Amino acid sequence: xxxxxxxxxxxxxxxxxxxKVARAIAAQIEARGLDARIVRNGSRGMFWLEPLVEVRxxxxxxxxxxxxxxxxxxxxxxxxxxxxxxxxxxxxxxxxPFLRQQTRLTFSRCGVTxxxxxxxxxxxxxxxxxxxxxxxxxLDIVKEVxxxxxxxxxxAGFPTGIKWKTVLDAPASQKYIVCNADExxxxxxxxxxxxxxxxxxxxxxxxxSGIATGATKGYVYIRSEYPHAIATMIEAVEIARKAxxxxxxxxxxxxxxxxxxxxxxxxxxxxxxxxLLNSLEGKRGIVRAKPPLPALEGFLGRxxxxxxxMSLASVPVIMDRGAAFYRDFGMGRSRGTIPIQIAGxxxxxxxxxxxxxxxxxxxxxxxxxxTATGRPVKAVQVGGPLGAYFPRAxxxxxxxxEAFAAxxxxxxxxxxxxxxxxxxxxxxxxxxxxxxxxxxxxxCTPCRIGSTRGVETADKIMAGIEPEKNKALLADLxxxxxxxxxxxxxxxxxxxVMSAMNHFPEDFAPxxxxxxxx
Amino acid sequence: MNMRMSAAGGFGERSLEIIRELKHLEGPMxxxxxAIQDEFGYIPEEVKPLIASELNLSRAExxxxxxxxxxxxxxxAGRHVLKLCxxxxxxxxxxxxxxxxxxxxxxxxxxxxxxxxxxxxEPVFCLGLCACAPAAMLDGDVYGRVDDQVLSEMVAEARR
Numbered sequence: 001x002x003x004x005x006x007x008x009x010x011x012x013x014x015x016x017x018x019x020k021v022a023r024a025i026a027a028q029i030e031a032r033g034l035d036a037r038i039v040r041n042g043s044r045g046m047f048w049l050e051p052l053v054e055v056r057x058x059x060x061x062x063x064x065x066x067x068x069x070x071x072x073x074x075x076x077x078x079x080x081x082x083x084x085x086x087x088x089x090x091x092x093x094x095x096x097p098f099l100r101q102q103t104r105l106t107f108s109r110c111g112v113t114x115x116x117x118x119x120x121x122x123x124x125x126x127x128x129x130x131x132x133x134x135x136x137x138x139l140d141i142v143k144e145v146x147x148x149x150x151x152x153x154x155x156a157g158f159p160t161g162i163k164w165k166t167v168l169d170a171p172a173s174q175k176y177i178v179c180n181a182d183e184x185x186x187x188x189x190x191x192x193x194x195x196x197x198x199x200x201x202x203x204x205x206x207x208x209s210g211i212a213t214g215a216t217k218g219y220v221y222i223r224s225e226y227p228h229a230i231a232t233m234i235e236a237v238e239i240a241r242k243a244x245x246x247x248x249x250x251x252x253x254x255x256x257x258x259x260x261x262x263x264x265x266x267x268x269x270x271x272x273x274x275x276l277l278n279s280l281e282g283k284r285g286i287v288r289a290k291p292p293l294p295a296l297e298g299f300l301g302r303x304x305x306x307x308x309x310m311s312l313a314s315v316p317v318i319m320d321r322g323a324a325f326y327r328d329f330g331m332g333r334s335r336g337t338i339p340i341q342i343a344g345x346x347x348x349x350x351x352x353x354x355x356x357x358x359x360x361x362x363x364x365x366x367x368x369x370x371t372a373t374g375r376p377v378k379a380v381q382v383g384g385p386l387g388a389y390f391p392r393a394x395x396x397x398x399x400x401x402e403a404f405a406a407x408x409x410x411x412x413x414x415x416x417x418x419x420x421x422x423x424x425x426x427x428x429x430x431x432x433x434x435x436x437x438x439x440x441x442x443x444c445t446p447c448r449i450g451s452t453r454g455v456e457t458a459d460k461i462m463a464g465i466e467p468e469k470n471k472a473l474l475a476d477l478x479x480x481x482x483x484x485x486x487x488x489x490x491x492x493x494x495x496x497v498m499s500a501m502n503h504f505p506e507d508f509a510p511x512x513x514x515x516x517x518x
Numbered sequence: 519m520n521m522r523m524s525a526a527g528g529f530g531e532r533s534l535e536i537i538r539e540l541k542h543l544e545g546p547m548x549x550x551x552x553a554i555q556d557e558f559g560y561i562p563e564e565v566k567p568l569i570a571s572e573l574n575l576s577r578a579e580x581x582x583x584x585x586x587x588x589x590x591x592x593x594x595a596g597r598h599v600l601k602l603c604x605x606x607x608x609x610x611x612x613x614x615x616x617x618x619x620x621x622x623x624x625x626x627x628x629x630x631x632x633x634x635x636x637x638x639x640e641p642v643f644c645l646g647l648c649a650c651a652p653a654a655m656l657d658g659d660v661y662g663r664v665d666d667q668v669l670s671e672m673v674a675e676a677r678r
Contacts, residue, residue, distance in 0.1 A: 012647050015662035047649035047662075186605035189646040217544075224552075224589055225645050227658055260543075263552055266588035268643060282547025282573075284586040300544060342649065344610035349649030372611070381606055385643075415648065417607045431609070435643065441586075 003036040003081045006054040006061070008111065010043030010196050011228040012189065017069065018051040024072035025053070036081060042197015044111035045351030046098050054093055057083035063090040098348060098367065103329060105321075105337050106314045107190075107353045110197035116235055118243050121200045127245065129319030133208045134253045138168055141212035145315060147323035149335025154180055154271070154308030155383065155412040155488070157334075157401045160315075163305060166295035167213040170303035175215035177206050178280065178299055178306045181222040181229070182264050182271040185384020187343040187415030190351055191309035195222070195229035198313075199236035200245075203259065205312030207250055208319055209305055210257040218259035219299070220309075221276055224266055233261045268385075268439040272487045273306040275441060286441045287487045308413070310339065329355035334400040342368040344381075344417035361395030364418055375420035379504065381428075383412025385435050386492035388499035389425065408499060410492065425504035429474075430458035432496035436489060447490025450481045454497065461508055471501065471508060532557060533565045537572045546573065547583055551590055560591035595638040596631040598676035600624075601655040602664075604641045607648035616652050616664050617641075623673050637676045 007013075007022040022038055029036045044052060052065035053075075062083035064075060071088060078086040090096055104110075113120035121127065133141050146161025167175055179202060183191040195202060206218045222230050237259055240246045248256045262280060264270050270279045274288035277299050298304025314336065318326045326336045334356035340363060343349050347369035364370070364380055371377055379389045388409035390397065397407055404411050419428075433454030440447045454477055460470045478494035485491040501508055536553045540546050550569060554561055561584050570577045584590045602617050617628075624632055624639055631638040647653035650662030656672045664672075 011645075011660050012650050012662060015647050015653060015660040016650055050650065183646060184644055186644045187607045187648045188644075189648055192646040225642060225655075228660075262545075262548065264587075265548055265551070265590060266642075267586065279548065281545040282583065284582050286586075344607040344648065344651060346649070351649075385606060415607075417610055417648070419610045423610065428606070428609075431606070435605075439643075 001035070003034070004056040005036055005038050005081075006041045006056070007038055008043045008051060008197075009040035009115070009228075010050075010111075010193060011226070012047050012193075013043050013050045013052070014228070016047075016050045016066065020069040021051045021053065021067050021072060024069040028072055028076045032076060034081065039114045041113060042110045042115050043193055044093065044099060045107070045193060046096065046348070047350045048348050049090065052090075055080055055083055059083065059092065061093045063093040063096065064088045065090060098350065098352070101367075102353050103337050103355055104353050105317045105326070105329075106201070106310065107194065107198070107339060107351065108317070109201065110194055113198065115197050115199055115232060116239060118200065118239055118245070121198075125320060126200055126316070127204060127251070129316030130204050130207055130245070130251060132319050133211055134251060134255065138212050138214060141208065141319070142168055144323045145212070145318060148318040148326040149323075149330070149333070150311060150314055150318060150326065151334070151401065152308055153310030153314065153338070153413065155185075155410065157411070160307060160311050163295055163307070164209065164213050166293065167215065167303045167305050170296050172303045174217070174302050175213055176299045176302060176304040177209045177213070177215045177218035177259075178277065178304055179206055179218065179220040179309055179312055180271065180273060180276055180306055181220050181226075181309045182276060183226070183309070183413065184223060184268040184271045185386070185413050185415050187381070187417040188341050188384060188413040189343070190339040190341055190414070192226050192229050193351060194309060194313050195226070196232050199233050200240065201313045201316055202233070202309055203236060203240050203245065205315040206259055207246065207257045208315050209307065209312060211250070211255050213303075213305055215303075215305065216256045216258070218257065219280060220259065220261050221264060221270070221280055222261060223264040223270075230261060230263055237261060267441075268435075269441045269487075269489050272489065275487070276306065277304065284441070286443050287489075289486060310413075331355075331357035331398065331400050332402055334402070338399065338411070338414050340399065341413075341415040342418070343415060345371045345373055345420050346418040347372050356398075356400050358399050359395065360390060360397045360399065360416075361392075363399065363416060364395065368416075368418060371418060371420040373420050373422075375422065377418055378421040378423055379419045379425060379428075379500075381417040381419070381496060382415070383410045383495075384415055385432060386410070386488060386495060387412045387415075388495040389428065389503060390499070391503040393503070409495060425500040425507040426458065426462055429497045429500040429508075430455060430462070432493050432500075433458060436493040440489060444484070444486040444490060446481045446484035447486070447493070450477055450485075450490065451493060453477060454481075454493075467508070474501065529558065529562045529564050530568060533562075533568050534572070537569055541572055547580075551584060551587075555590060559594040563592070596635050598636060598657055599638045599640060600672060600676060601640045601642040601645075603643070603645050603647070603651070603653040605644040605648075607644075608652040611651040611663075613652035616654075616669060619666060619669055620673070623669065634677075637673070
């Protein structure tokens with residue numbers, strides 16, 4: 001019988017040499033005349049083990065990693081095609097603690113299937129949600145999503161069902177579904193992983209969203225920094241179209257839905273929904289004032305659902321298993337699961353999907369295993385460049401939208417960057433301002449000018465120029481930006497700056513002038 | 519138009535083909551600009567008026583869009599483009615040192631091209647490879663856990 005070997009095609013696995021490993025495996029199969037085939041799957045999200053090679057055996061899939069091209073020959077010598085032992089053998093994939101302890105709903109197929117096999121997709125429960133949706137009225141679909149408690153996974157946490165209801169109720173001859181795949185926050189890669197590892201779930205989620213709201217056209221706006229995701233999504237859309245999942249008759253129904261993949265052009269601010277819409281229309285990615293809401297006047301002035309990749313990718317499982325099933329996970333008003341991305345200076349970096357409610361400390365210390373350098377964790381930034389820095393003292397904060405807000409932070413897109421004790425928090429605060437200055441769309445003054453003044457003020461503190469006065473000035477500036485900016489870029493840049501200043505005051509203290517050597 | 523096309527050294531004809539192929543899209547501007555840059559390596563100044571007239575926009579509007587986005591170039595890059603991630607997760611793993619080393623190896627700063635035209639060095643804010651930082655991209659190929667050795671190999675590869 002043909003043995004199946006899995007070598008991920010996820011960009012992070014490629015960045016760690018997966019293509020070379022796949023070639024080495026193919027060469028061994030050829031040289032040894034073996035009956036085996038290689039499937040390029042998505043990533044399981046355990047990046048310290050990538051490239052993670054798996055072999056399908058009678059007992060289940062056995063994992064080996066991290067595999068270097070030079071290890072391949074010895075793997076074959078050890079008989080890894082039958083799942084036998086080797087120094088790199090990790091046992092059954094599903095029993096690896098990092099995976100076993102997760103609740104994979106949105107990512108249930110990622111790393112398991114061939115991302116571009118619609119057959120695999122169907123075999124692992126794909127399209128069931130869409131089939132159920134096709135038998136329901138739009139209002140019932142919207143109600144199901146609303147009842148599930150799903151909130152926008154892009155960061156704002158707005159209830160997805162309510163957004164859909166607004167679009168459903170808006171009368172128009174043409175409505176749109178826009179999938180926001182401009183995942184620009186550092187420490188986030190969930191969107192990338194799902195687009196590369198299970199693209200059909202995004203397509204299915206968008207089709208359901210279209211049927212629920214009466215939109216017949218969808219766009220996925222993917223950042224240009226993700227060429228692999230763009231290529232996979234383009235291919236997946238073509239396959240879905242050929243198979244009748246997309247097109248004038250979705251799965252043979254009377255509903256029509258089709259979609260296109262669009263590439264961004266390297267502007268962080270285009271992750272903001274109104275800026276994204278302008279960019280999609282072919283304009284400068286300038287933020288629009290709200291109202292009008294995009295749900296009423298979005299793409300080309302027509303009613304538009306703008307949802308994050310994760311929100312849309314969570315819809316199929318909600319439709320398949322029901323609102324109550326999804327809602328039963330989580331805590332407070334944060335329902336369901338969240339794919340937490342653990343990154344930066346961390347021993348076990350990767351994607352961990354779990355119900356809301358784990359404490360930050362559990363995530364960083366237990367799941368992430370502390371720092372990669374082995375030094376103490378000094379700070380973690382949660383929510384990307386606009387998210388707050390948390391010190392160890394706040395590691396009891398549960399992973400929940402409201403709990404983070406109560407501590408002047410945000411979950412954002414659920415990315416966590418870990419820093420060891422060598423990090424200089426004043427430098428990080430300066431970087432937050434610098435990033436805002438580089439990426440500001442320029443429409444509103446607090447963001448455009450404030451960020452530049454922020455960099456200058458941080459520089460003065462660094463140089464020891466009137467530090468107390470300049471710290472007060474920086475805090476005042478943050479206040480202006482927070483309340484005076486049009487969107488989250490200027491409005492949230494104060495989070496990393498103020499949290500760095502408040503939680504790590506020692507890094508903002510004047511540095512004694514160093515004596516010149518000799 | 520003809521004079522402009524000849525002055526543009528043949529950009530005109532091919533550009534018009536690209537524009538006319540894509541102008542039916544809803545919001546055709548970015549797809550057109552990407553296609554133009556894929557074709558010529560940058561957005562030639564001479565092409566802006568062509569896009570403007572085909573899309574019924576002013577030249578200033580086209581210029582405004584081109585200059586808004588980091589991706590679009592006004593000049594050709596080197597034969598290879600090396601992008602180093604400068605965002606937080608990579609910073610936490612020493613990307614600043616990697617950047618210093620790259621500047622030193624190439625003898626250029628960010629946004630510059632080596633004198634032999636081989637490599638353009640650019641910053642990028644996140645490649646989504648944050649759990650295997652520091653990250654880099656050489657042309658379309660991605661690299662994780664970039665250290666001195668990986669960097670030297672990338673530079674050697676680009677210089678070849």
